[in-house]
Amino acid sequence: xxxxxxxxxxxxxxxxxxxxxxxxxxxxxxxxxxxxxxxxxxxxxxxxxxxxxxxxxxxxxxxxxxxxxxxxxxxxxxxxxxxxxxxxxxxxxxxxxxxxxxxxxxxxxxxxxxxxxxxxxxxxxxxxxxxxxxxxxxxxxxxxxxxxxxxxxxxxxxxxxxxxxxxxxxxxxxxxxxxxxxxxxxxxxxxxxxxxxxxxxxxxxxxxxxxxxxxxxxxxxxxxxxx
DNA sequence: GCGACAG
DNA sequence: ATCTTGTCGC
Numbered sequence: 183x184x185x186x187x188x189x190x191x192x193x194x195x196x197x198x199x200x201x202x203x204x205x206x207x208x209x210x211x212x213x214x215x216x217x218x219x220x221x222x223x224x225x226x227x228x229x230x231x232x233x234x235x236x237x238x239x240x241x242x243x244x245x246x247x248x249x250x251x252x253x254x255x256x257x258x259x260x261x262x263x264x265x266x267x268x269x270x271x272x273x274x275x276x277x278x279x280x281x282x283x284x285x286x287x288x289x290x291x292x293x294x295x296x297x298x299x300x301x302x303x304x305x306x307x308x309x310x311x312x313x314x315x316x317x318x319x320x321x322x323x324x325x326x327x328x329x330x331x332x333x334x335x336x337x338x339x340x341x342x343x344x345x346x347x348x349x350x351x352x353x354x355x356x357x358x359x360x361x362x363x364x365x366x367x368x369x370x371x372x373x374x375x376x377x378x379x380x381x382x383x384x385x386x387x388x389x390x391x392x393x394x395x396x397x398x399x400x401x402x403x404x405x406x407x408x409x
Numbered sequence: 410g411c412g413a414c415a416g
Numbered sequence: 417a418t419c420t421t422g423t424c425g426c
Contacts (some may be wrong), residue, residue: 261415263415303415
């Protein structure tokens with residue numbers, strides 16, 4: 183798939199902050215996307231100074247995996263809370279170049295607007311791939327919220343600086359919720375519905391990001407014990 | 410100063 | 417994210 187070169191990744195922290203302030207201004211709200219055909223999920227696994235990025239393409243209706251892309255390379259950036267995108271995007275974009283099917287939506291393991299500058303990984307990625315994106319985080323990052331109901335599908339909005347920036351969603355009854363946020367080119371209620379669509383019978387994490395998570399961990403184990 | 414802190 | 421086995425519970 184095509185990539186729109188937005189910026190390089192050889193940057194200082196202040197330059198990264200400047201980019202995030204610019205991204206924030208360009209986030210688009212859009213009408214619901216109801217019947218996507220292909221949806222992708224992205225995740226990375228790390229070991230030593232390496233990482234593997236995995237993109238799983240799934241048929242929205244049947245939830246069958248229709249394409250799998252992997253890309254392994256050295257990681258250039260350390261993890262700094264608030265700057266995850268600068269660590270993960272370089273490898274993700276190399277994997278994206280190999281993607282053949284054209285997805286209608288892309289899910290990321292991390293946040294979108296649920297970020298101090300409304301410019302988390304999912305939001306940042308959308309400006310390179312020009313696709314609607316959604317962020318699914320397993321842990322709380324910013325904002326405040328009331329605890330969601332205990333039953334599957336219950337959610338509460340997450341607020342920061344007076345605005346709704348995401349939702350804490352109970353994907354399984356009685357299980358720790360996940361954090362959903364708009365990346366770009368989509369709206370929050372649509373993101374929540376799409377996330378629930380991919381929730382399997384027993385997994386907390388929707389299959390769209392669970393599949394690349396499982397595969398990237400498997401690849402990491404293989405490449406790690408090989409050395 | 411203290412605590413929090415996506416992956 | 418990763419280091420790590422068994423074990424309690426639905």
